[in-house]
Amino acid sequence: MSVASTSSSPGRISPASHAFRANRGVSGALAIDSRKLLFSLSSFIAAAATLIIAFTASLPRPWWALLTVYVTAQPMAGAFRPKVFYRIGGILTGALVTIALVPNLQNSPILLVVCLAAWTGLCIYLAVLDRTPRAFLFQMAAFSSAVISFPYLDDPGNIFTTTISRVEEMTVAILCVTVTHMVLQPWNVRPAIHQRARTFLADASRWTAEALGTRHTALEYEHRRKLASDVTELGMIAVNLPFDQRFALATRDTVIALQQRLATILPLASAAANRLDQLRAHDAVDPEIGTLVQTVILGLSNADMPDPLDDGLLAQCRAVAATRVRNGDWNSLLAASLCDRMAEFMAALHEASFLVRRFDDPDASIAAREALPAASHFPLARDHGLAALAGAATATAVMIYCAVWILLAWPNGSATAAFAALITCSFAAQDDPAPVIGRYLTATLATFPLAALYLFVILPRVDGAEMLIVTLAPALIGMGYIQADPARSAHALPMFSCFIVAMGFLDRFTIDFSAFANTGLAQVGGIVTTLAVTRLFRSANARWTAHRIIRANWRDLEALADPRAVPAADAWTARAVDRLGQVAARMAVAAPGDALHAADGLADLRVGRNIVQIRGGVEHAGTNAMAAIDRLLDQLSAMFRARLKAGEAIKPDATLLTAIDDAIDQGIDPHSGIYPSTLLAMVGMRCNLFPRATPFQQARA
Structure with a gap:
């Protein structure tokens, strides 16, 4: 084929070029991320181990243990370890509350529902208020008591045995997924923090250089949101560090010190740009100040990681500030403020760079901690009003579910209430959970055909636990890969919930279309009820x-x-x-x-x-x-x-x-x-x- 035949006129894409781009797009869409696949495989290994233990020990609800595996699994290793302790603690707390309430109030169903709703609301209030991994203790305590209590209120005499069984199933699942992820280490918190800190410093340096270069107003709104969110997210990741590495204590102290310095960089840079805007508005940027600003801009222009600015420039800024502040006129005061803020910014940036560059070396992290002032904690802002609203809305929703269930005398209403309580607790911290719950419903409905295919076509031909695990591998690994993808992870939990609960894995395989349909209706009914209650009570914009x-x-x-x-x-x-x-x-x-x-x-x-x-x-x-x-x-x-x-x-x-x-x-x-x-x-x-x-x-x- 001649070269001329493959060329294209300007503004037009040739068929060959179009085909090349299409093929590249297809290959990009089919590309497999090794880290996501590793996470999915490790979760599946944990699920297989859980099923084998559940079948061997004759646990009454193996499907509940299997679902717990995927609820507990987290793509980042350091993110799920603290949650393991808190989740087990929450399960035990919820179990104790169930044993204390249900037998004693079984003859007063209205009072029992009110007490369970109040307990759930209190737990959600504490979970929303906490904003650390400790919140999972309260969250798990809330919906573990709900899912243990509601399905068995018709037979409260066996509530103790039922509670013990649920605790055993969930604990086995949590321990299996913990051990598996500890061995395979799908992700690590330290590199994530290191990369986030490097990105923040690069963004802050670039923004400051651009802001000092006459683009302050245009860029401040664009960048400040990202920078502030980065500082907050860095703290959210840092709280997991004590559960991640051998040098976790030194690393966590280093991260807190880093976070405090990053928090000061944002207002200092903005203040310096603000003073420079004032000077420019008064046409009062003299050659000395102009040269100093240009030197700072040049030092901040590195694209990747800012180099520590030299001590001479820092001393020069402070000297100019000390000289100008004594003059007393407004322009001199503005210039002094500009130089003072630039000096503070450079000092904070230097200390932050010092911490970031030594973050990957544990021994250097200890040295960095000794070289810089100690940082005990980075306090978060907490809103008791918002937490109370979330708790009250959750308690109200639980009472409405139960009222509808009791008034309709629906046999599967208890399962609906349990699903609704679980979903409500899962999304209680969001401003408006309705859109997320809507997507939860969509993902659930989309998974029902796959569950039906397995239950009625594939599983009847499977014999033994080993073949069952092999047969489930494609579906569970595929869903686990989706769970590892941040853009699609919200769809994973409803898919797992629908797939696992609809098939209802027991120690002996049974096919019952009516049970399958009723379980599906209970799930959909719980989601729809949650969505309706959320739109009525929780759609705070x-x-x-x-x-x-x-x-x-x-x-x-x-x-x-x-x-x-x-x-x-x-x-x-x-x-x-x-x-x-x-x-x-x-x-x-x-x-x-x-x-x-x-x-x-x-x-x-x-x-x-x-x-x-x-x-x-x-x-x-x-x-x-x-x-x-x-x-x-x-x-x-x-x-x-x-x-x-x-x-x-x-x-x-x-x-x-x-x-x-x-x-x-x-x-x-x-x-x-x-x-x-x-x-x-x-x-x-x-x-x-x-x-x-x-x-x-x-x-x-």
Whole structure:
């Protein structure tokens, strides 16, 4: 074939080129990820071991043990190990509650349902509030008591034996999957944290370089959501470290120290870009400042991992800040604030890079922990109101399920209530679980034909546990591969649930179409009931939840400005960054014109750090300076109280601007006893709250 015959005119794709791209797309779609396949194979080995043990020990419900394997399995090794202990603890707790309630209240079904619903709601409240792997203890305690109790309320006399059997089946499954994954190690937490930290530093450096290069406003909204979410996710992964490696304690301390420094990088970089914007607006970027900024930008321009910036540049920034702050005019104060924030940013970036580069070496991690200040914990922001709402909604849903079941006298209603309670508990932490439950229903319906094929066509020709395991391999390995894929993992649990429960593996094979149909109707009925109740009681949109988080931030800022309270900079910064990440996740699903996008959590974060810095640098302030700072803090508290009362980010009034200017005027006086860092914090507060105000004018002669 000639070359001319295969060429194509501009703007048109030749058939050969089209075929090549199509074939490459097909090969990409059929490509197998070795890590996902390894995870699926390890889960299947655990499932096979569980079935063999269940059949050998004559456990009454082997299918329940098999389902527990895939509920417990996690693609990341360090992520499932802590959950093993918490899940077993939750199972035992739920079993004890079942034994305590059901026999004693069997003659009062209404009271029994109310008690089970209240217990489930309390567990969900604690699970949503906790936000660590410990939440799995409460979550498992909630739905283990539900799935043990409801199907056997018609025969409460055997509840003790039934409970013991369920605990044995689930414990065997959890231990099998734990041992299997410990041996095969499908994923490791440490490389995931290392890669996430490297990505964060690269993104933060690139964003800061671009922001200092006149693109601050255009890029801040785009990047701050991702950076805040990365810091929060890094903490979520880090809580699993004590269960992962021999040097876990040193590694976890290193990660917490790293997380604290990453949390400070975000507001410091944003503050530096904000001051530079102010200087450019006043056309006050002199050659010294311009050269310094360009040098910093050049040092941040590496694409992969930022090199530690040299000490000379750091010292130069601090020297310029110390010189400019003494001049007293507004442009000099802005320049001093810019250089101070750039110096703090570079120091935090240097320490974070130091930790990241040594993260893979356990001995170096210990050295890094000794070289940098100790970090005890990274506190998360918790919302008791949201947790209480989730718990109350779950308890209400459980009571409605049971009321419908009892009023209709449906024989399979107990199974429906059990499925509904399990699904409700699984998705209780989400703002609006309805879309996820809808996808759960779709995946369940799509799996029924496969379950019917196995039950009525394939399994009747299978003899023995070994052949059963071989026969189940294609289906279970395929579903396990889906479970290992983050984009499709949400479909895996309903597929496993439908496939395993519908076939009802017992120690002796039986075919019963009516039982198959009733079980399927119970599953679908539980999902549909859950979906209906969720839409009635739990469809709180992301905007409503985000505004609750923002209001919690304002409440903390109001308390932070209170001179009677002791400020805790690290704890405040951690909670504020965590909330910023939570709001960012909800901004991603908000409509483009939603008012939620106007909420500037990063500005609130900068204001909070300014408050901490102001309050921490006034122990030697004179009487007049202290009075000016007290007025400033009072006005700040009043502003955040007004925002809480109005429920929106109302603009600060001129009274607060006057208080800030008076405090700055006092701070300029070298005899006021106010530290230069405190003065620069007041400058930063003015820039954050009044970015378009006229320049500060010194009142003193």
